[in-house]
Amino acid sequence: MTLVGAHAVVTGGGTGVGAEIAARLSGAGAQVTILGRSEGPLKEQGLPYQICDVTDPKAVSMAMDKARADHGPITIAVANAGAALSKPFAKMTAADLSAMTDVNLLGVFNIWQAVLPDMQTAGAGRLIAIASTAGLKGYPYVAGYCAAKHGVVGLTRALSLELAQTPITVNAVCPGFVETPMLDRSIRTIVDKTGMSEDEAARSLTKSNPQRRFIQTDEVAGAVLWLCSDAARSVNGHALSLSGGEI
DSSP states (O other): OOOTTOEEEEETTTSHHHHHHHHHHHHTTOEEEEEESOHHHHHHTTSOEEEOOTTOHHHHHHHHHHHHHHHOOOOEEEEOOOOOOOOOGGGOOHHHHHHHHIIIIIHHHHHHHHHHHHHHHHTOEEEEEEOOGGGTSOOTTOHHHHHHHHHHHHHHHHHHHHTTTTTEEEEEEEESSBOSHHHHHHHHHHHHHHOOOHHHHHHHHHTTSTTOSOBOHHHHHHHHHHHHSGGGTTOOSOEEEESTTOO
């Protein structure tokens, strides 16, 4: 599989899933630009980068202009940046909900809107969102996160139909719990709130996966790489569940 000639941008590319995706796309020959809010993790990846908050449309536009000037038109955009807040619904505030929709949904919208003209001009492109099984079902204590990820899946399906008669595809990847630093923080939160051990907290999360394990970053990256390939040219508007059969 080769992506030589493609220019890919990956948000949240400094750590975890985003870093793995960027490495896989680069390994397949794509020119990759990673985005994130903190320079340190971005520099560690050894790839071109832009410091950018995906919730700020002006910052996104400027970052895409710089990436485009350095490496050419953008033909792959992987909207991976995200965050999760755990709180009972009764204790949530409107600000909590906005925080979840801003980074998890608005961030996808901002990136896709900024790069779509490049793809329309090129007559080719891949718009990919890293959503979650939380975009396909509900989980307790993360209502805002679920709402935002459901929004990402809806955005994916709607835009895919708008672009269906073009060579641009729009898809979402929906992993279950992925073994990343964000998952580590979730486990620590469970430990702090319940008194469980870390092993018990981890098992409480893996029990929803019929394979009884966490998804690995290379599995998500592999799915993205396939969606970017010519073999996936008819896959459009799809929400690909990576969950061991959970959903």
